[in-house]
Amino acid sequence: MSMQYLADKGMEYAQRAVAADRGGDYENAIKYYKVAIELFTKYLALYPDSPLSDLYRELVSKYKNRVKVLEERLEGGGRAQEQLHTQEYDAPFEVLYPGQRPPKKFSDLVDLEEVKRALKRAIIYPVTNPDLYPLGWPRAILLYGPPGCGKTELAIALSNEIGAVLIHVTPATIMSKWLGDAEKNVKRLFETARKISSSGVPVIIFIDEVDGLFQQYSVEVGVEKRARNQFLIEMDGLSGKEYSKMHVFVIGATNKPWALDIGFIRRFEKRIQVPAPSQEVRKKLFEHYVSKLAKT
Numbered sequence: 001m002s003m004q005y006l007a008d009k010g011m012e013y014a015q016r017a018v019a020a021d022r023g024g025d026y027e028n029a030i031k032y033y034k035v036a037i038e039l040f041t042k043y044l045a046l047y048p049d050s051p052l053s054d055l056y057r058e059l060v061s062k063y064k065n066r067v068k069v070l071e072e073r074l075e076g077g078g079r080a081q082e083q084l085h086t087q088e089y090d091a092p093f094e095v096l097y098p099g100q101r102p103p104k105k106f107s108d109l110v111d112l113e114e115v116k117r118a119l120k121r122a123i124i125y126p127v128t129n130p131d132l133y134p135l136g137w138p139r140a141i142l143l144y145g146p147p148g149c150g151k152t153e154l155a156i157a158l159s160n161e162i163g164a165v166l167i168h169v170t171p172a173t174i175m176s177k178w179l180g181d182a183e184k185n186v187k188r189l190f191e192t193a194r195k196i197s198s199s200g201v202p203v204i205i206f207i208d209e210v211d212g213l214f215q216q217y218s219v220e221v222g223v224e225k226r227a228r229n230q231f232l233i234e235m236d237g238l239s240g241k242e243y244s245k246m247h248v249f250v251i252g253a254t255n256k257p258w259a260l261d262i263g264f265i266r267r268f269e270k271r272i273q274v275p276a277p278s279q280e281v282r283k284k285l286f287e288h289y290v291s292k293l294a295k296t
Contacts, residue, residue, distance in 0.1 A: 010039035145274035164202035171212030182227035210252030214264035
């Protein structure tokens with residue numbers, strides 16, 4: 001079986017499963033979920049290094065959990081009803097207000113001074129002194145560099161510097177909640193950000209492993225294409241006149257900037273390299289964390 005056939009048939013049965021699930025036809029939903037799981041599992045066995053492999057692994061895990069819940073629902077009457085509703089309506093992303101995340105700021109991060117300065121110019125200064133930016137400011141920033149060099153820590157520290165709400169997103173949370181609803185998740189993400197920002201609070205949408213959403217695909221199926229197009233529309237909308245005064249920022253983090261689609265690279269107006277630490281910086285990092293251990 002070809003890669004395209006397995007992906008298309010898996011998604012076809014997954015869509016049938018979702019429709020049956022929502023319509024209360026749990027027996028057929030279970031049957032269709034199991035077929036979709038089988039097809040996606042074959043896809044992963046034959047094409048483990050495909051760009052979509054992480055997404056399909058996540059789908060298989062989600063659908064197996066869903067099948068388990070539905071089987072309990074059929075066997076136990078109403079004892080799984082609460083779990084069904086919880087799985088249907090919970091948000092596909094984390095909304096972290098100040099106090100719900102680590103309190104670290106830029107001063108708590110060792111080195112990365114050039115990166116901090118770039119983020120201050122791109123985000124902190126426009127938030128604290130918007131009148132000095134009559135022509136606007138960058139709405140999307142790409143942080144790129146080797147893994148483990150502090151991209152996520154920078155996003156957390158930045159949100160604390162300006163008292164922003166941090167919305168944490170991964171490709172799996174956007175793409176795998178309900179197959180076919182990925183673009184709705186994207187729309188909901190930006191609607192949530194704009195609603196929060198309309199009250200005067202800055203919002204940072206942090207997309208970890210952004211290459212999982214925005215990379216170039218040689219084979220692209222419908223659900224991924226619709227979600228990517230919705231992202232383009234929403235990111236373009238941040239620069240529109242209607243939202244020009246809102247402080248909503250998109251920060252993407254990637255270890256593979258060369259894999260990103262050129263259309264998305266253009267949307268990230270500011271691209272900041274987060275370099276690997278030098279030998280001197282590694283020594284400072286070692287001393288920093290050892291000093292914390294000494295205090296415990």
